[in-house]
Amino acid sequence: MANLVLRELLREYEQKRFIANKNFEYKKSALYKDHPELEEIDSKLNNYAISLSKLILENNKEETKKLKKEFETLKIEKEELLKKLKLSPDFFIPDYECKLCNDTGYVLDENNKSVLCNCIKQKLFNIKYNSSNIGDLNKENFSTFDFSLYSTEINKDKFKANISPKTNIENIKKIAEHFIENFDDPEEKNLLFTGNTGLGKTFLSNCIANELLKIDKTVLYQSASSMLDSIIDYKFGKDDLSENIYDNILTVDLLIIDDLGTENINSIKFAELFNIINTRLLNQNNHITKTIISTNLSMENLFKNYDERIVSRLVGYYNICRFFGDDIRFIKKMN
Numbered sequence: 001m002a003n004l005v006l007r008e009l010l011r012e013y014e015q016k017r018f019i020a021n022k023n024f025e026y027k028k029s030a031l032y033k034d035h036p037e038l039e040e041i042d043s044k045l046n047n048y049a050i051s052l053s054k055l056i057l058e059n060n061k062e063e064t065k066k067l068k069k070e071f072e073t074l075k076i077e078k079e080e081l082l083k084k085l086k087l088s089p090d091f092f093i094p095d096y097e098c099k100l101c102n103d104t105g106y107v108l109d110e111n112n113k114s115v116l117c118n119c120i121k122q123k124l125f126n127i128k129y130n131s132s133n134i135g136d137l138n139k140e141n142f143s144t145f146d147f148s149l150y151s152t153e154i155n156k157d158k159f160k161a162n163i164s165p166k167t168n169i170e171n172i173k174k175i176a177e178h179f180i181e182n183f184d185d186p187e188e189k190n191l192l193f194t195g196n197t198g199l200g201k202t203f204l205s206n207c208i209a210n211e212l213l214k215i216d217k218t219v220l221y222q223s224a225s226s227m228l229d230s231i232i233d234y235k236f237g238k239d240d241l242s243e244n245i246y247d248n249i250l251t252v253d254l255l256i257i258d259d260l261g262t263e264n265i266n267s268i269k270f271a272e273l274f275n276i277i278n279t280r281l282l283n284q285n286n287h288i289t290k291t292i293i294s295t296n297l298s299m300e301n302l303f304k305n306y307d308e309r310i311v312s313r314l315v316g317y318y319n320i321c322r323f324f325g326d327d328i329r330f331i332k333k334m335n
């Protein structure tokens with residue numbers, strides 16, 4: 001199934017490239033028609049490499065030097081002409097959607113190996129895993145985050161805090177923004193969202209996902225219970241569909257683990273969960289990976305229910321954000 005989806009996506013990419021190239025040719029020929037002098041310069045520039053290699057083969061140093069000089073002059077001439085026509089050098093690049101892979105779907109990694117570009121990886125994640133989980137990213141972003149839904153009441157008995165739910169959520173938003181801005185800093189901590197349902201944990205996770213997608217990071221959303229179940233199935237050979245999912249869980253830029261604490265826990269799952277958290281903390285695979293975990297459990301219950309090794313990683317390497325207040329889904333319905 002995975003290959004089928006990828007093949008389908010690559011066909012779409014080919015189509016996208018075809019259209020971008022065609023539009024580009026059309027745009028260029030219209031420009032050449034109005035400015036034939038530009039076409040002349042371009043054709044000379046395009047022939048430069050061939051002429052140069054010929055002269056080098058002939059070992060004609062004199063002519064080579066002359067040609068190189070002519071090339072530089074032509075380049076300057078073109079720049080000046082473009083300036084006069086008020087055209088940016090970007091005009092001569094087809095309008096590809098992804099500037100990293102030029103809509104080919106592939107880029108070269110540090111070992112010069114061709115690998116899937118983040119843009120197509122993310123599309124695969126969205127089709128295969130995120131679509132049923134992640135909310136509407138266009139609607140769930142920081143600009144639609146409604147702080148007025150949180151009470152300004154300070155109630156120590158009810159909320160067990162010295163600040164109001166509104167001040168608290170504003171603080172958490174600042175932590176989230178810091179997390180996004182410093183995503184590539186290995187010192188920047190991961191995020192642990194605790195608190196009851198209906199207080200905006202998932203919404204905020206989606207806001208963060210949305211911002212990171214804008215800067216070409218890959219985001220994978222997994223609910224704790226289904227993630228651990230499919231890993232166990234995969235390890236016991238029951239599920240061959242999850243061939244890549246395990247790899248992706250370990251290597252995706254941002255992994256969102258939702259609803260930790262709702263899974264049936266046992267020692268095998270503890271070991272898997274620890275491995276995921278720890279591998280991602282160590283930023284193996286030569287790139288920064290960060291994780292957001294959300295849970296309805298309080299810190300006390302996390303300590304009670306989870307292996308000490310897991311909890312100590314959370315306490316040491318995660319910014320713990322406690323959501324409190326009245327259920328905002330309930331307030332929304334009232335209005």
Ligand SMILES: [Zn+2]
Binds near residue numbers: 098103117
């Ligand atoms: Zn791309």
